[in-house]
Amino acid sequence: MGTTVKTFKNHIKEIKEIIKTLDKKVTETKKALKDPNGAPEKPKEEEKDAEDKDKDEDGDLKIEDEDAKEEDAAEKVKGGNEKIDKELDQIEEENKSTTTQIDSLTKTITTVEEKSEAADKEVVKETTDTAKEDAELAEVHEHKLRLTRVRER
Secondary structure, eight states: OHHHHHHHHHHHHHHHHHHHHHHHHHHHHHHHHHOTTOOOOOOHHHHHHHHHHTBOTTSSBOOOOHHHHHHHHHHHHTTSOHHHHHHHHHHHHHHHHHHHHHHHHHHHHHHHHHHHHHHHHHHHHHHHHHHHHHHHHHHHHHHHHHHHHHHHO
């Protein structure tokens, strides 16, 4: 059982590494879709203009709705390139499948550990019972020897 648990834990580690790799690939793909031309860096003057645009009338940075940004980004990513969309969907499905496998393996490991603990408890109980019975047998045998000696006298 110990090797099975270790094997499952190794599988889980490998799957987590695969998920990390896939997540990196998805992020890279999303970045590539957002900026397919690989826009050149802006000159410093343009950066200052962009920073000024990001400030409100008090000179503070504008606060933008994060949810709206994420939705817009998701919409921009979708539909840009059908082949990449299919790859993204496939990667998402693989991630879901991997997550399901991890959950299944985790449940299996938990079940195996619980059964192992139950079996260990049973072994300890049986060992204790056996030791008690042996002690009682030794006591009865000793008592029998005493009675035989008394009878011989």
